[in-house]
Amino acid sequence: MPPIRHAVVLEVNLGTGRTAPREVPEEMLRRYLGGSGLAARMLYDELDPAVDPLAPESPLVVMNGLLTGSPVICCNKVCLCARSPLTGIWGESRAGGFFGAELARTGIMGIVFRGQAPQPVYLWVHDGQAELRPAGHVWGKDTFETAEMLRGETDAKAQVGAIGPAGERLVRFASVMFGGREARAAGRTGMGAVMGAKRLKAVVVRGKGRACEDATRTDTDKHGQMPVTQESPRPCVSVSVRVTPSQQHCLQVARPDELRAAMRAENPKARDDAGRLREFGTAGGLIVVEAAGDLPIKNWQLGSWTDQAKRIAPQTHFARTFKGHYACFGCPIRCGKTVRVPAHEDAGHGGPAHNAEIEGHAPEYETAAGFGPLLLNEDLDTVFAANELCNRYGLDTISTAAAVAFAFEAAERGLDLGGRLCPSPSGRGEGEGAFNGAGTQLGAKTPSPQPSPQGRGRTGGESLGLRWGDGQATLALIHQIARREGLGALLGEGVRRAADALGGEAPSFAMHTKGLEYPFHDPRAFISMAPDYATGSRGSCHLESFSYILGYGSPMPDFGIERGGVEPHDHGGAARIAVLMQNLMAAFDALGMCKFVARNGTGPSKLAHWLSLATGWEVSAEELMAAGERLFNLKRAYNLRCGVRGGDDRLPGRFLHLDRKTGGAAGSLPDMARLLPEYYALRGWDARGFPTPDTLRRLGLDEVAADLMALKAKIEDEDDDEDEDD
Secondary structure, three states, X not given: XXXXXXXXXXXXXXXXXXXXXXXXXXXXXXXXXXXXXXXXXXXXXXXXXXXOOOOXXXXXXXXXXXXXXXXXXXXXXXXXXXXXXXXXXXXXXXXXOOHHHHHHHOOOOEEEEEOOOOOOEEXXXXXXXXXXXXXXXXXXXXXXXXXXXXXXXXXXXXXXXXXXXXXXXXXXXEOEEEOHHHOEEEOHHHHHHHHHHOOEEEEEEEOOOOXXXXXXXXXXXXXXXXXXXXXXXXXXXXXXXXXXXXXXXXXXXXXXXXXXXXXXXXXXHHHHHHOHHHHHOHHHHHHHHHHOOOOOHHHHOEOOOHHHHHHHOHHHHHHHHEEEEEXXXXXXXXXXXXXXXXXXXXXXXXXXXXXXXXXXXXXXXXHHHHHOHHHOOOOHHHHHHHHHHXXXXXXXXXXXXXXXXXXXXXXXXXXXXXXXXXXXOOOOOOOOOOOOOOOOOOOOOOOOOOOOOOOOOEOOHHHHOOOOOOHHHHHHHHHHHHHOOOOHHHHOOOHHHHHHHHOOOHHHHOOXXXXXXXXXXXXOOOOOHHHHHHHOOOOOOOOOOOOHHHHOOOOEHHHOEOOOOOOOOOOOOHHHHHHHHHHHHHHHHHHOEOHHHHHHOOOHHHHHHHHHHHHOOXXXXXXXXXHHHHHHHHHHHHHHHOXXXXXXXXXXXXXXXXXXXXXXXXXXXXOHHHHHHHHHHHHOEOOOOOEOHHHHHHOOOHHHHHHHHHHHHHHHHHHXXXXXXX
16 A cells, blocks of 8 residues: 555634635655644644633644554544643643544544634534534533533444533633543643633544545535535534545555554563553552652652552552453553442541542542642542542643642641632532532633732631641632632632742742643652753653653663663763653654553654554654654744743752652752753753754754744844843
């Protein structure tokens, strides 16, 4: 079969209801692949730094990886990209499950949403058609209810990506949830808020083709627009997408027999190497992570939590909670787990009351670490209930837990939080009536947080009921954040804005980089994570390099790293590891591959071989790594145009100066004065954190080089003007 020729992306204008096809040529696919890579190219070209991330003019891109839905192992990721309302810079979030594969079966690689719908809508893609349907009846519903209702009125086998009440209320770290109760989350950077601002409740897809064999052709009118019908008050876009043998779809497999043979060899290896991950899921790492000094205990202040970590780990509780395993499309690892937790009518069991049985997706590591050790909470029922609430409301569990930890520490320090915990609007307990369908009035603006009249004064913070380990307070704050009520109106802005509003010492314990709250792997435990966190495209992101897996012993033979070959606290080579792994993971994201495949040493050589078999291209490991480097630098250029500067490439002082004295990382602190210059030099960036023109031209980004040269000249002129004023 010949190499691929193009891919099809749908352009959807929510304001007008118009939809048009957009062909992505083969040359662009080979340079940027798909997923966040292709989205980065599209969004960079359209970036206007003056446009607010929540404005109708700010586009949202939903994009499959180049290999999503193909037979290549664990290629199931769909990526949502936009300018982040939380950070103001590059926003990106991925989800696994089955949505991406189902989207691929429609013959469409991605969707670009523009504008704002007059009323809430959802997009229904099926049978060669795309329809914008009214969503007023599900506006205000949680993500589980929404998925169930929309499947009921579309197709029982459809895949649903939806926002909950948090996205509707524009919580800046609202997530997009996929699969209903399967609860696969595109959690980070607030893509749920972007959907909410556009009044886009959900995207529902059902394909009929086989993703790895379809070819796609689009029929348009004489103006290049999809035909639109207005048979009802709602916009209904009828899109004709015909599968024909005359055109190539980006997911056609060029060498299917060889690819199947490669996967028959790889799948058992990935399954057998998964070990604890396959048996207990990501939360099964809690005990090992604690031993390494990698847990974020008490908002990153403590080094040991041994007995408590065991208490909330699945190795302990699965005997009474485990229900089953869950695997995403094309995955032999099956790290997803489902649990069943009995109802508690009162808090007498030691945790908060929840008067309904919890049955669904088990807390992932990040959720368990956030609502466990980060908050000094060792009550398992609180962790389960917090996970359930965040999944239903559509909240990023990482940022939500970080916001609660920030509030707890502010209360402990006696800062004036300018509000109080309030009961739920229904007047019932926090465990019931949580999702009563009360949505934000359309058009209503969420006010920015303001300091209290006392400004930087102090009050008895614990009188608000905010104490470390308090499960009732934790769940109450989750409700308030999702509903934008009480203290939640402030916390829903993210810890950076909340700290700026409170003032005083608050920024010192607001744990973020560039506005993105820290995920729960400590750069003191793995030094290579320090330059990664400082320079990550979306802020503090553990998946940008994923380099901590090497500190835990994973090999990466393509980089000369054998199993157990990285000393996690060693500064030597840490910057190099960060650069190489960032480039490799950028390629993973663009291909749509789950990063757990890298745990057994899968690097650019294997990826390039599989990509060649799937596409018909002849791709080398060097070309694949160059693509990853190109994508990382393109996102950096996007951020520089959004206002990021080298001075923003920093870690919170707590990571740099607080030696926790106990635990597996006692005595280890990252030296950023050493690491960052080494990193910049390896990247080919100047002292200001700008990629040099030579670097960008080497990567084929000549027009980006011209843009950044003009930006630097403007900055230098502004600096000169300031010097003259002085």
